[in-house]
Amino acid sequence: MTALKGSLRNRFLLSLCAVLCLALLALVAIARFQIMPILLEDEEAYASAELDRIERALGAELNHMRRMVEDWAHWDDTYDFVQGLQPQYVDSNLYESTLETLDLEMMVFLDASNEPYWVVGYNEHGEFVSCPGSMPPCDWASASIAFLSRYVAQGLDDATHTWLLAAPELAMAGLSPIHQSHQETPATGWLAMVRPLSEPWIEQLRDTTGIELELSPVPVPAQESAAQILDRTSPTHMTANRLIPALPSSHALRIDAALPRQRYQASLETFRFALYWTSGVLIATLLMVLWLLERMVLSPLRQLATFTQSLHQEAAPPAMPVSLLARHDEIGTLSREFSNLLDHQRRQSDLLRDLTLHDPLTGVANRRLFDQRLTELLDHSGTHQGHAAMMIDIDHFKLYNDHYGHQAGDVCLVTLAQHMEAQLEPRGFLVARTGGEEFSVLLPNTSEDEALRLARELLEAIEALGLDHETSPTSCNVTVSIGIATLQANTMEPGDLMRAADQALYRAKASGRNRAATYRALDTTFGPTTTLDS
Numbered sequence: 001m002t003a004l005k006g007s008l009r010n011r012f013l014l015s016l017c018a019v020l021c022l023a024l025l026a027l028v029a030i031a032r033f034q035i036m037p038i039l040l041e042d043e044e045a046y047a048s049a050e051l052d053r054i055e056r057a058l059g060a061e062l063n064h065m066r067r068m069v070e071d072w073a074h075w076d077d078t079y080d081f082v083q084g085l086q087p088q089y090v091d092s093n094l095y096e097s098t099l100e101t102l103d104l105e106m107m108v109f110l111d112a113s114n115e116p117y118w119v120v121g122y123n124e125h126g127e128f129v130s131c132p133g134s135m136p137p138c139d140w141a142s143a144s145i146a147f148l149s150r151y152v153a154q155g156l157d158d159a160t161h162t163w164l165l166a167a168p169e170l171a172m173a174g175l176s177p178i179h180q181s182h183q184e185t186p187a188t189g190w191l192a193m194v195r196p197l198s199e200p201w202i203e204q205l206r207d208t209t210g211i212e213l214e215l216s217p218v219p220v221p222a223q224e225s226a227a228q229i230l231d232r233t234s235p236t237h238m239t240a241n242r243l244i245p246a247l248p249s250s251h252a253l254r255i256d257a258a259l260p261r262q263r264y265q266a267s268l269e270t271f272r273f274a275l276y277w278t279s280g281v282l283i284a285t286l287l288m289v290l291w292l293l294e295r296m297v298l299s300p301l302r303q304l305a306t307f308t309q310s311l312h313q314e315a316a317p318p319a320m321p322v323s324l325l326a327r328h329d330e331i332g333t334l335s336r337e338f339s340n341l342l343d344h345q346r347r348q349s350d351l352l353r354d355l356t357l358h359d360p361l362t363g364v365a366n367r368r369l370f371d372q373r374l375t376e377l378l379d380h381s382g383t384h385q386g387h388a389a390m391m392i393d394i395d396h397f398k399l400y401n402d403h404y405g406h407q408a409g410d411v412c413l414v415t416l417a418q419h420m421e422a423q424l425e426p427r428g429f430l431v432a433r434t435g436g437e438e439f440s441v442l443l444p445n446t447s448e449d450e451a452l453r454l455a456r457e458l459l460e461a462i463e464a465l466g467l468d469h470e471t472s473p474t475s476c477n478v479t480v481s482i483g484i485a486t487l488q489a490n491t492m493e494p495g496d497l498m499r500a501a502d503q504a505l506y507r508a509k510a511s512g513r514n515r516a517a518t519y520r521a522l523d524t525t526f527g528p529t530t531t532l533d534s
């Protein structure tokens with residue numbers, strides 16, 4: 001976990017994944033709590049509208065029944081017939097084809113006293129029967145006649161009535177008072193027509209509405225009708241049912257409609273399509289953000305971090321990557337500033353190292369650098385033999401200072417140092433100021449004879465500089481004495497070498513100055529004075 005958090009890229013990746021998950025969760029929640037309820041509500045509205053359509057179709061049939069029963073009831077012949085004035089009415093009008101044409105099961109004529117005057121219809125065997133009253137052979141109609149008579153007896157207003165009947169069978173009934181067509185006379189009876197809601201009739205209703213429906217009677221009180229129930233039986237189909245008022249009042253007529261769920265499916269498909277695309281675009285956007293972040297920020301930052309790590313890990317630190325320095329954004333500014341800071345710090349370090357390793361007056365190496373180089377030489381050469389060193393001391397420098405002043409003494413020191421450096425350093429020798437008026441020279445891979453020859457050249461050159469030294473007992477010019485030592489054995493240490501050179505210098509001084517002496521033997525080939533024994 002710490003490793004994951006340790007990388008900015010991983011942290012961004014984790015954060016973006018969390019954002020993605022939250023966004024997807026939000027989408028799912030929106031789908032579940034916002035979209036789906038709307039779709040289901042829309043589906044319920046659709047089912048309700050379809051049931052309304054069926055109800056309107058039933059209403060249209062009832063209206064048709066109303067007009068039909070009204071036409072017959074307001075016909076003068078019917079008026080006369082019920083009063084017994086039209087004996088030929090039955091033969092002329094009430095034959096089997098009349099019922100077939102009107103699609104009726106039964107017609108009942110009630111007289112003014114609410115008694116059955118004539119009945120025509122099909123009995124329980126489907127035989128056409130026409131007879132006065134409900135006596136045999138029309139006794140099969142007595143239940144229906146009793147039912148109608150009871151309604152009329154309850155005090156129906158003088159208007160045409162239509163009903164859906166749930167019992168004793170599924171049917172549609174119309175009841176109209178029998179009047180004369182153009183005269184305002186009281187009704188002389190009632191005409192009832194009953195049409196069975198048979199399977200062929202329902203099939204016709206299906207064709208009319210285009211809805212797969214069923215009608216069935218249910219024993220439910222009328223006040224509970226108009227309820228609507230939706231049952232989603234499968235993802236593609238549902239059934240909707242509604243109870244509508246019917247007679248008798250203990251029953252209701254139930255409409256069952258099998259409806260397709262096309263609208264719901266289409267809406268769902270559209271929503272899913274939008275959801276998939278939204279999710280896809282969201283994921284693609286986040287990946288793009290991550291890629292841009294990686295490319296624009298994380299990768300350069302990693303480069304910068306790798307560079308800063310390499311600064312203290314590698315012996316020769318690399319330069320700042322050019323790609324970082326060339327950037328024009330904040331990372332570029334940071335890189336350039338860091339690079340400038342690094343350069344400044346390197347310069348300061350170089351300056352500091354220079355100050356600690358060089359003599360501030362003459363600019364040549366100091367004792368620290370001389371000792372360092374001598375140790376390195378002995379450590380890396382594998383042998384302590386074949387190297388030499390010189391110790392150089394200005395002759396009678398106290399007298400020089402006393403005569404010319406300390407400042408002139410400084411100038412003399414600088415002149416000699418720079419001259420020796422110019423002579424020796426190009427040949428790979430190191431000149432160092434190791435004391436007040438004392439210099440040392442490191443001569444790697446130099447034999448004693450070679451060192452002696454170099455010393456002689458140096459003595460000549462310094463005297464040839466012609467620096468006045470009026471008070472010197474040795475010469476009228478500034479001269480130096482040189483002590484030379486060479487490493488004779490592997491056991492010899494750097495300190496031993498310089499002690500030997502010091503002793504040789506002591507001997508050169510003691511033997512008259514302005515001359516060179518080796519540790520083993522005094523050089524007598526140069527200088528005005530004679531030699532001393534070694």
Ligand SMILES: Nc1nc2c(ncn2[C@@H]2O[C@H](COP(=O)(O)OP(=O)(O)OP(=O)(O)O)[C@@H](O)[C@H]2O)c(=O)[nH]1
Pocket residue numbers: 393394395396397398399401405406407408409410413435436437509513
């Ligand atoms: N001007 C100047 N003089 C220095 C400096 N360092 C040391 N001296 C002087 O160098 C002189 C060295 O004197 P001594 O050690 O007595 O030796 P000498 O007079 O050179 O005599 P010999 O070495 O025996 O030939 C002293 O007077 C120091 O003050 C310096 O940085 N500048």
